[in-house]
Amino acid sequence: MRPRSALVGALLALTAACATTTTAPPGPSPDTSRPLLVASGADLTTPGSPAGTGVRRTLIDEWNRLHPTRPARIVELPNATDDQRSELIGALQSGSATYDVVNLDITWIPEFADSGLIRPLPASALPDDDFLPQAAAAGRRGGRTYAVPFNTDVGLLYYRTDDLLKSGTRPSDLAAFHSVGDLLAAVRPLSHNTYTTQLAAYEGLTVNTLEAFWTAGVNLVDGEGRYTGTEDDLRKGLDELNRLTIANYLNPASLEADESVSLAQFTQGASVLMRSWPYAYNRLDAALDPSSPLTRFGVARLPGVAALGGQSLGVAATSTRPDDAAELIRFLTGRSSQRALLQAGFAPARRSAYGVEDSACTAANPAAWYYDRPVRKGSEPSASPTPEGRRPGYTTLLWCALREARARPATAHYVTFTRLIQREVHRMLATHDPGVDETAHRLQERLARALGGR
Template sequence: MRTPARLRAALGAAAALGLLLTACTGGGSGTAPRPTSSGGGEIVVASGLDVTGSDGVRQQLIDAWNLTAEGREHPARLLELPGDADEQRSQLLGSLQSGSADYDLVNLDVTWVPEFAQAGLITPLDGSVDLGAGSDFIPSVAGTAMWKKHVYALPFNSDVGLLYYRPDYLKAAGIDLGNYPSAGTDWQQLRNIIQELATTAPKGYEQGWTTQLASYEGLTVNAVEAFATAGVPLTDADGHYVADPVSLSRGLDELHSRTAYALPAALSSKEPQSLNDFAAGRTAFLRHWPYAYRLLPQSLPAADLAVAPLPGKAVLGGQDLAVSAASPRAAWALKLAEFLTDQGSERCLLDAGFAATRNSAYDDSRVTCPLPHASAPPSASPSPGATTGEGSSMPTDDQHRPQYAAGTLLPALTSAVQRPRTPYYGAFTQALQSVVHRWLTGTGPQDTDKVAAQLDTALRRALSGK
């Protein structure tokens, strides 16, 4: 946000509040020193694209830091990296491995933390940051910032799979919305509901649900959710492979049972395509991330949109802030990370459409977002051809939080599972995608046991670093 003069006083007060809240909630065990490199110059924060749009909430928080006394002395700049997640990861790895001081604070996808930590590219924060059971951070989310019981980052914004649905379609089929959805709804019950929709859905409806099954990270997420629901772990806490062909076959059966009643386009869909198919009415259910809760009201009336926990297990996503091991401004980079993840900042992230990483953002009425424009409409929207609900906006509760935050989003985050924690995550996800996508699309072997054996070989090799 490029701050006009009349907002500077408000943002200055907001930033001061943020620093006060950090002082009240932060702190470590005191067993290790904080980073001490405190050179001058601009603090550069490297990050992927902000889904809340240009000059989105991340930029607004950086601007708020720059208006504080510490921020005026050590200003920060947000640098959004181009390309997709794999390209961003490669750029960050290349820079940090070279010992470059181009980036001081890096916003890492949660699956990258073990790799960067194992390689010594980010600074250990034990003793500087408290992510323990008594902290304000959601425990499941806090786990994404750790590797081998050491803290390497601060949870910035989280993510979790949710199930969006069309109440108008369900009502037309005579389905009692008083009994659906609930946290106990499973995939078989969802399939039964989809079968009931076949004869009552309106023109344009094609199939029951959609998700992201193109050969990219979305497919990995959907597969891990199916495996976890079937009780199939892939690695232990240290990233060692623990599955086998028999258990993998069980997980593949669970995934296949879901795709049998998915929109055919799901096999080539990423997040934007699946969002558009749902908004256009081609399906009644959508597996997507929390930011869709902000986008969909632009295309659907409030009565035609609802969200529930994902049946079975849901996977965590999100990003964590880590201090570059090569930064000459490491001490100030950590102070900035603490500011960006304090209670007030996390409430701003929640209001803007992200999943906040602190419990207090969801359940403490004293915690408010100090930024005046954190809830401005995003620049992105579903497809122009989708049904339009002009003038609609994200539903909020009496505390001006997203209406689903406390009752749906927070429980989903609390019970979510992580993808495999391993420094070889890049090799793991590529191996899984290669085998599973060919199986789902019919371009590879179709016998489930044979596919499971092939997948076992591929994952065993990938997770051993070969």
């Protein structure tokens, strides 16, 4: 018979051997022979610049200068948002691309997180309280943070100043209007092409639709992504949206317009007012003759409730360098990077980039509601070297508009939801057949199923 100590030793050895054989194998070693790859849409902020020379590439170049042993490279995805999403999902699911950081539209984050395509972020990369709260919240899912805001966005109202004045409306009057429909009724005598917006069957139409619904006091989805609307709610929201078209306020080109088409229409003088995003400011500033009062323009808060947009950065679940990827995200969303985004025409997600206190966002402060771009003379450059120095009114306006912006529904089934809205609402606006009542009935039957993934 073996001594007890020998038996115990044998059992311990056997246990150790079993533990060794059942331990999971280590993951793949980080491939430091290649750059960190950042998958992102095209940079629309730099007018007249060749592809790939926008502020995002500038920031990557600065990272590479500071981290020569861990360089990064941007991989640009297709311009169309739906194509970007499809390509990203296909690449991440198949492992055909070695992306480390992905730049996601904020509406995609729940889907990518729930599908395991992006991984939770470490504490070192989490957003702090300097970030716009709604933008930071969009990156959280199930109590964990999956993405950090890179840039944000909000719907704004652009106006051609002299045409607006001819209609009897001053820029300072714009804060008094509670909806786009109310505003259009006031400026209608000037032109049947008063307003240009994005109503083609793509995400821009969903944004316009939700803004009309929210302005009418209608919420279709709760905080858990469940449908809560009624047919009466849908009818009320569609009536508000339909106000844009029934009295010939709308530039007809809007029905097939995306952001680039609506911007071209407004630049050419085809409408007095335009709903667009902050990136349009620099584009207009560069496109319109700065010495001519006939091309003076301004920008204001969108009457009613404006939608929050933007992109956030997450670490791809397939990245073999998640720590380096998280550090790159921390750099790209840092304070100095955010200030560079503002100068280039993006809306940063950090409060500190604007240098504006929340106390400035009051009804009594004109800068919180509109900014009328002054006419510049001679060869004065149109680019702003320091936005807070050259355009303090615009910077204040932008931050105050962002504070009030509302996020689109947070659901893993957002794509199903938005495609249903686009199909049914575009048909109503473009043909008026079916009308509001029938469209509301059709949506009521389908929206709950769409948000349930069916």
